[in-house]
Amino acid sequence: MQQLEVCELFAGVGGFRLGLEKTGRYNIVWSNQWEPSTKTQHASMVYEARFGAKNHSNANIEDVPTSEIPDHDILVGGFPCQDYSVATTLKNSKGLIGKKGVLWWSIHRILSEKKNKPKYLFLENVDRLLKSPSTQRGRDFAVMLRSLSNLGYAVEWRVINAAEYGMPQRRRRVFFLAYHKSTAIFEALQDSNPSDWVLSDGTIASTFPVEHHKKVFHSLELEEDLASLSEHFNAEKGPSPFLNSGVCVEGRVVTLKTKPVYDGPRAVxxxxxxxxxxxxxxxxxxxxxxxxxxxxxxxxxxxxxxxxxxxxxxxxxxxxxxxxxxxxxxxxxxxxxxxxxxxxxxxxxxxxxxxxxxxxxxxxxMFPDNHTFLEGISDTKRAFFMGNALVVGIVEKIGAALFHKIDQVEKQF
Ligand SMILES: C[S@@+](CC[C@H](N)C(=O)[O-])C[C@H]1O[C@@H](n2cnc3c(N)ncnc32)[C@H](O)[C@@H]1O
CATH class of the missing domain: 3.90.120 (DNA Methylase; Chain A, domain 2)
Structure with missing residues (x-):
């Protein structure tokens, strides 16, 4: 395997791209970035200045036809944490009614409509997603996991605080990898003991080691019908069942509380x-x-x-x-x-x-110095970009681990 072809959504100033390109294993074939709140598209300008305008789209992803997005092996992006509730499913189709402006449904649409679905997904979000909304804790994450199951993907996730692995910022985000059922990793995950996957055998554990914390874990089954799941999930208003690590295969979730194991150098x-x-x-x-x-x-x-x-x-x-x-x-x-x-x-x-x-x-x-420097972009905007971005070192490590895992597991099967 030479390189994986990547489509980068919600690209901002390109944090995912920087991390993945550093591994030498990924080739970005299409990217999209559009800022709804401003006329001038500052982040897109920076992205184009650094990586070129070719194959970069600066349009609202909700308006981009799936046919304009080239086939790719892996879809990546950091999408906003919003209300993922599902009002109703359309009777005779796979169509869902998710609210307009809720960008999870743009990812969902692309995955549903693509004939050649990406084999892998690599997504990032704020860790609050595991607990939102406050009226029905964990519902949004449940909807997301179950919709990925329905689309044929198994998921592993982990909340990672970059500083706990030696990086210079205490930035805690949830990272997900999803594997389509056509891949050997899907099968390996399906056949594995879920706790072992989370603690040692999975892709994220291979590069960000953890141990089980006080043996806390939950397992649960997510119902298939998204509208019903959205209505009923945690209606009793308990705490979210989702812990900081876990896997979901065909709607069956195993989630564990883990803590990092790291004794390398620490940046400050x-x-x-x-x-x-x-x-x-x-x-x-x-x-x-x-x-x-x-x-x-x-x-x-x-x-x-x-x-x-x-x-x-x-x-x-x-x-x-x-x-x-x-x-x-x-x-x-x-x-x-x-x-x-x-x-x-x-x-x-x-x-x-x-x-x-x-x-x-x-x-x-962990961006390169002056990555966001551009004529006409203020320091305040540059700070805004970094507030929206992610720690590139995490993407690089997970990207390298994913490539390695694919290489290893595909050979076994
Ligand atoms: C959390 S940030 C991701 C930042 C990125 N990972 C980086 O390293 O800079 C989400 C991005 O999605 C963009 N966005 C918001 N709504 C969008 C839409 N409707 N279509 C496309 N992009 C959108 C925002 O402008 C923002 O740059």
């Missing part, structure tokens, strides 16, 4: 700081320091809603400035810009406290 925030003089706009002026201190500090106060209702508000303090001998906190989309904030990072330097530069934010996601 201090490692990504640029040497030399930082841009003056990053420094915090003395007059705004009290506002920063207030926002970062602990508080217990009475606040008013817009409608005039009073409520008690309290929160603990954040470390201020941030510790440079530890991995950073999660970068969020609002990390850029001058205005004081509870969540932006601030580091102490010999010239005073300052925010992080765009290059430092790129390094926290």
């Amino acid at each position: 925030l201090g490692d990504v700081l640029e040497n030399g003089s930082a841009d003056p706009s990053l420094f915090i002026h003395e007059e705004s320091l009290p506002k920063w201190e207030y926002l970062k500090g602990s508080k217990k106060e009475i606040r008013k809603t817009k409608a005039g209702f009073e409520y008690k508000y309290s929160e603990g303090s954040m470390m201020f400035p941030d510790a440079i001998n530890q991995p950073s906190r999660t970068i969020i989309t609002g990390e850029g810009g001058k205005s004081p904030s509870r969540f932006k990072h601030v580091v102490q330097t010999s010239k005073g406290p300052r925010r992080l530069s765009p290059v430092e934010l790129e390094r926290l996601n």
Whole structure:
């Protein structure tokens, strides 16, 4: 096997592409990125500047006909966590009525309509997906797993915090791999002991080792009818049954609580700081320091809603400035810009406290320096891209492990 052909959805500035290309085992044959909230398509501009405009689509994925998407071996992407509820299934077809604007259903549509379905999927989401919505915990993930089962895919998933495997940012995301029933890995997973797959034999375990935590596990069966599953899943309003690792084959889920096993080197925030003089706009002026201190500090106060209702508000303090001998906190989309904030990072330097530069934010996601640098793209936008992106090192490792697994398992069968 030479290389796998990849289709990258919700591409942003190309985090998946960077990680996969680093392995030398993947060739991106088509990508799509469209930002609904702005006229100028900044992320797509960066993507095209780095990787070329050929085979890149800058259109709402909901409007892209499946016929325009070339056949590929693996579909990848980080899609938004939204409400995946299913109102009703169309009587005489496989068609589903998922809400317009809910992008899980765009992935679903492509997988349903493609005659040559991709053999593998590699997806990423916020870990909140395992527990949402709050009124019916775990329902959205259940709908997603069962719809993949119905489309012929077995899934393994894991919540990974990049810092727990030595990377410089505490960014926790859920990663999924799905294997179509036409593949040897599907068969291997189907024949395996599910706990062994999660703990040692699976693709993710081979590159991000774990151990079983306090032997906590659940198994459950997801009903096939998505509309009914969506209506009834956890209607008793208990906690989500989904733990941080698991597998799902033909609607049968085994999920385990695992904890990372890692004793390699550990990168910290201090490692990504640029040497030399930082841009003056990053420094915090003395007059705004009290506002920063207030926002970062602990508080217990009475606040008013817009409608005039009073409520008690309290929160603990954040470390201020941030510790440079530890991995950073999660970068969020609002990390850029001058205005004081509870969540932006601030580091102490010999010239005073300052925010992080765009290059430092790129390094926290293990992107190449200045990947997002482009005429006409502000530093605030560059920070926004990194808040939306992922830690490239995770994609690289899972990508390499997947290629290896395919190679190994296909030979056995
Ligand atoms: C979580 S981010 C993924 C970022 C990406 N993994 C990266 O490394 O930059 C989701 C992306 O989906 C894009 N998006 C949102 N709605 C979309 C739509 N309807 N069609 C295509 N892309 C969309 C957003 O603009 C955003 O860049």
